Structure formats: structure tokens, C-alpha cells
Ligand SMILES: Nc1ncnc2c1ncn2[C@@H]1O[C@H](COP(=O)(O)OP(=O)(O)OP(=O)(O)O)[C@@H](O)[C@H]1O
């Protein structure tokens with residue numbers, strides 16, 4: 001056999017295909033689908049609603065408010081869990097199945113496998129997020145119309161601009177989501193145990209939320225990851241407040257880059273024994 | 276010509292245990308090489324190092340001149356195989372699994388899937404999930420996966436372990452066939468009969484150390500030959516054998532006569548028996564000799580195994 005270079009794109013496509021063949025992926029995506037459905041059903045069932053949270057008062061006035069309220073609630077544990085469910089499994093599952101030796105004795109390098117896995121985990125995480133937003137938006141629109149939103153500064157935002165900002169909010173939300181995914185990939189790589197990686201990613205996220213409400217720690221609070229899940233709200237002010245978005249970008253990178261680097265080096269150097 | 280496998284001074288330690296202890300191996304192109312040793316001898320660990328799955332603490336390994344630790348996947352060009360039981364994704368069908376590994380091989384590997392499935396007799400079950408595969412089927416799928424790479428060198432770690440007698444026979448026949456097609460094979464095993472059946476060169480390894488490396492027939496030749504003999508007149512034949520030059524250790528039992536001697540002495544004995552009008556019903560070299568040798572090599576004290584090999588390597 002002559003030397004053939006296998007592109008990382010091929011490896012990535014197969015990592016996505018492998019995710020598509022696993023129940024776990026559908027549990028995550030199913031939850032991302034189900035949660036907005038349940039939220040909308042509960043709004044339809046009685047006339048109560050979320051109070052004291054961004055856009056909570058507008059859920060029956062515009063369907064555009066539904067996904068935004070969903071994003072707010074999803075930050076506590078829903079998105080960290082949905083993300084960790086797959087990202088925390090993606091390397092450890094190969095240890096569990098003993099298949100690392102299978103893929104590492106073919107014509108691809110370890111860095112290609114790792115990169116493909118990270119990209120596949122991020123693809124899934126973004127897919128779950130997009131599904132969540134689109135279902136909320138679609139059904140919200142069906143029941144309450146696509147009326148203009150009232151921004152957090154009290155001004156009215158046209159429907160077109162609202163949709164654009166919702167898209168922007170989703171992207172801003174993806175930043176800390178990717179950071180959570182990166183941490184999950186790290187834990188998946190070093191623990192080699194899927195359940196341990198998923199649970200500890202979630203624990204880490206909850207601990208950071210706890211730190212976020214301890215007033216003595218005010219100095220570090222802007223740099224905690226859960227806080228970055230609210231950065232999107234800056235987009236829905238008039239004028240747009242970019243500061244939290246920028247901070248979300250670099251704080252998320254501050255978590256994601258070292259985590260991925262550590263995981264990468266570990267994966268490259270580790271012994272593949274067992275299995 | 277570069278050797279198919281060239282390992283020099285491989286060492287792998289796990290805490291107190293030295294799993295592989297300064298192993299040198301040279302497998303030439305075309306060899307069917309047996310890597311023989313008891314449980315825990317370090318066979319799998321050696322193979323993992325050859326495939327670049329684990330890092331040696333000392334020494335290095337080259338496959339066709341390429342070091343997998345330095346050159347990564349490119350060093351495995353033309354090399355295929357597996358350590359311990361082959362593993363696949365339980366949630367995908369056999370075919371899907373092969374399509375996946377073929378994608379990781381690149382080139383025309385995917386075009387060989389049908390042929391590989393046919394070779395290992397899994398065509399009918401190719402669309403079943405691997406989750407439901409028996410051990411023997413997974414083992415065969417492992418071979419199919421290796422064949423997709425169209426290898427020149429095949430590394431197999433105890434490929435017949437856990438197979439039933441028919442499965443063992445088929446697996447050995449397959450290895451035979453591949454070897455006849457010109458593949459170089461490194462096969463680890465703890466079964467003497469398997470290695471005798473398939474291999475032309477062997478390394479015997481125990482407690483991480485190679486205690487013999489060389490041609491299998493030379494190894495057998497170095498053992499004092501022990502024979503079983505049955506004749507038309509065992510009593511008289513035994514008397515002749517006791518007097519014969521170069522024949523020793525003659526014993527007589529209901530099963531016949533047993534003695535030791537080299538091949539020249541045995542040839543002389545048969546002539547003498549013929550002159551005495553005694554017919555040979557059976558003259559059988561004891562095939563257990565290699566087995567005995569194996570036990571002597573692998574169960575001796577570490578000193579014996581290490582500094583003073585029973586048979587010089
Ligand atoms: N990952 C590991 N961690 C700790 N010890 C290990 C590891 N891998 C192998 N060993 C030890 O190294 C020694 C050699 O093991 P290895 O699996 O290479 O033997 P083997 O010859 O393949 O045995 P078997 O015939 O049972 O497959 C054993 O003592 C084993 O316990």
C-alpha cells in the first residue's frame with residue numbers, strides 16, 4: 001500500500017456519522033427538542049409565566065421571546081448537560097469500546113482523530129442549541145406571532161432585526177457552550193470514562209454557578225464560565241452593548257483553549273493499552 | 276533489503292513489572308514468525324509497541340525501516356493487525372465498521388470490503404450490528420479489517436484464542452493462505468502446535484525476555500530427538516536398540532519402545548532391524564519435544580532464562 005493521506009475532513013465526517021449512530025446523541029437532541037415543547041405547552045395550559053427574567057413578561061406577546069427565555073433557563077444546567085452528554089463521551093467511548101487501537105492502527109494520525117472528535121462534539125453542541133432555538137421560535141411564532149420585540153432598554157425592535165439579533169444571541173450563547181464542550185472533551189480524554197466525564201463537567205459548571213453567587217468572590221465572578229451564558233443579553237439592548245459579548249469570547253477561550261491543548265497533548269502521548 | 280520488523284532493545288515497564296525486557300526482534304520479509312510465550316510473557320505489550328500504540332521506555336521498533344513513534348500513521352503503511360481481541364463499534368453493522376476503517380485507510384481500501392468479508396465468511400452477516408457478534412465472528416471481522424489495508428505485514432496477537440476447533444482450523448488455514456500469498460506474518464501464540472503448524476521462525480519469550488530466536492527446524496534439531504517405535508518383535512528390537520551406536524534411553528512398554536538418538540543413529544537402527552528380519556510398524560519422532568523445550572525455557576529460573584539461554588539465540 002502506498003502512502004495515502006487521509007483528510008481530516010473525512011475523519012470528521014465519520015465522527016459525525018458515528019454520533020448519528022448512537023442513542024446518546026438522540027437523547028441530547030431529543031431533550032433540546034422537548035424542553036421548548038414543554039415550556040410552550042405549559043404556557044398554553046394556564047396564564048402564568050416566567051417572571052422577573054429577561055423577556056419573561058413578553059412570552060405571550062411575541063413568539064420571538066420564547067427562545068430567549070429558553071436560553072436564559074438553559075444556562076443553569078440544561079445546556080451544560082446536553083453538551084457534556086456527547087462531548088464527555090466522545091473520547092472515553094473509544095476507551096470503553098476498546099476501539100482506539102482499531103482506529104490508531106490505520107492511516108490517520110492521532111492529531112487528526114482528536115481534531116475530528118473535537119469538531120464533531122462542537123457540531124453536535126451547536127446542533128442541539130440551534131434545534132432548541134428554532135423549535136422555540138417556530139412554535140412560539142405559531143402560537144403568539146412574530147411581533148416586534150421590546151428590547152431590554154425598553155425600545156421596540158422590528159421583526160427582521162429581532163430575528164437577526166436572535167441569531168446573534170445564539171452565536172454568543174455558543175461561545176460558553178463550546179467552552180463547556182472543550183472541558184468535557186478534556187475530562188473525557190483524561191478520565192477515559194464517559195460517565196465520570198459527563199458528571200464532572202456538570203459538577204464543575206454547577207460549582208462555578210455557586211461561586212457566582214458568593215459575594216466575597218465578586219472579583220473573580222466576571223471570569224466564571226456560567227456568567228458568559230448571559231452575554232447575549234447585550235445584543236438585545238439599545239444600543240447594543242458589546243462588552244459582555246467580547247468578554248464572553250475571551251473568557252470562553254480562556255477555558256476552552258487550555259482544556260483542548262491539555263487534552264490534545266494527553267491524547268497524542270498516551271499509551272493505548274487495554275481493550 | 277530492510278527487515279519487515281526490526282526491534283532493538285525494547286523495554287516496557289509497568290511499575291515493578293518489566294513487561295518487556297530488552298527485546299530484539301528481526302522479522303524478514305516473507306517470514307511467518309511465531310512469537311511464542313506463556314501468559315504474561317509480554318507478547319501483547321511487544322506488539323503494542325510495534326504498532327505504536329504504546330511508548331517503549333527504552334529501545335525502538337521499525338516496520339520496513341519506519342518508526343511509528345516518529346512517523347505516526349505513515350510508518351504503518353503496508354502494515355495491519357490487531358492486539359488482543361479486535362474491537363469494533365457495537366452500535367454499527369460489520370459492514371459499516373469496515374467502511375469506517377476503510378475510510379481511515381484511504382486509497383482503495385473501501386473497494387476491498389466485499390472481498391474481505393467473503394474471505395472471512397461474513398458476507399451473510401455483514402449488515403448485523405457487531406453488538407450481536409460472537410467472539411469468533413469478531414475475530415474474523417478483525418482479520419477482514421486488517422485485509423482492507425492490503426498489508427505486506429500482518430501482526431496477529433493470538434488470533435485463535437477463544438475459537439472452537441473448527442474456528443481454529445479455519446483461522447490457521449487463512450493464515451497459511453495469506454502467507455502463501457507472500458504476506459509477512461508475525462503471530463503471537465501460547466500454543467506450540469499452532470506455531471509448529473504455521474511458522475518458520477520463532478522467538479520464545481518469557482517474563483519479557485527472548486530466550487530463543489531462530490529457525491523453527493533448527494530449534495527442533497537442537498533437541499535430542501526422542502522417538503516412539505513399534506515393530507513386529509518389540510522385545511528383540513529393544514535388545515538391538517540397546518546395542519546400537521548413538522541410541523540411548525531405551526524403554527519398553529505396552530505402547531512400544533521409546534528411545535533417544537540423532538537422525539543418523541536412527542537411520543542405522545532401522546537398517547539393523549531390517550537385517551534382523553524385524554518389520555517397522557511405526558517410527559514416530561515425539562512431536563512433544565518442542566513443547567518440552569518450551570516448558571524448559573519458559574519455566575526455568577529467571578537466571579537460566581536470562582544470562583544462560585538453554586539454546587543460544
Ligand atoms: N497496561 C498495563 N498496566 C499494567 N501492567 C500491564 C499492562 N499491560 C501489560 N501489563 C503487564 O505486563 C506483563 C505482560 O503482559 P502482556 O499482556 O504483554 O502478556 P502476554 O504475553 O500478551 O500474555 P497473554 O498470553 O496472557 O495475552 C503482564 O505481567 C501484565 O500484567
Ligand SMILES: [Mg+2]
Pocket residue numbers: 318319320359432433
Ligand atoms: Mg496477550
